[in-house]
Amino acid sequence: MSHPIIDKYCFGQVYYGLCVHDVVNLYSVKYKNSLKGGIMENQITDRPTKFCKNCGEKIDAKAEICPKCGVRQESPQAGKNKVVAGLLAIFLGGLGIHKFYLGKPVQGILYIFLLFFFISPIIAFIEGIIYLTMSDEAFNAKYNKR
Numbered sequence: 001m002s003h004p005i006i007d008k009y010c011f012g013q014v015y016y017g018l019c020v021h022d023v024v025n026l027y028s029v030k031y032k033n034s035l036k037g038g039i040m041e042n043q044i045t046d047r048p049t050k051f052c053k054n055c056g057e058k059i060d061a062k063a064e065i066c067p068k069c070g071v072r073q074e075s076p077q078a079g080k081n082k083v084v085a086g087l088l089a090i091f092l093g094g095l096g097i098h099k100f101y102l103g104k105p106v107q108g109i110l111y112i113f114l115l116f117f118f119i120s121p122i123i124a125f126i127e128g129i130i131y132l133t134m135s136d137e138a139f140n141a142k143y144n145k146r
Contacts, residue, residue: 079144086131093124098131102143 048061054071065072080102089098096111114120131139 079140082131082134082136082139082143085139085143086128089124089128089131093128094121096120096124098124098127 049058050061050063050073051057052059052066052069052071053073055066055069057066057068059066059068059073063073085098085102088101092098094111094115096108096115099105099108099111111120111124114123
């Protein structure tokens, strides 16, 4: 069955009751032509995107460098978080929990032994303030080595 308004809007290209234009917009599908083995085929690419922090251009989410302006993009944080480390140090630092979180179990055990002398909670509180005030770059360089 055809409908005059749908036919005019969709130019007669209806797919399961939806205009092809709406289907493409609905799924954010981009068609790109690629040449494979001498045969031109349409491939559907639905990749996540992000915006360049410098120029605002829409780029691939995995891009390390913006193709438009050439600025290196920050990689997503996959390691330790400085806020978590700081809060663990302030609230549970006497037990050395923040040291275990940062991958330093020997220092964590030392904090447990120093808990009996009430030294480790004081040191941990100071370390928690240091973690929270240090820059992201310095924290990542020290605790998120790759």
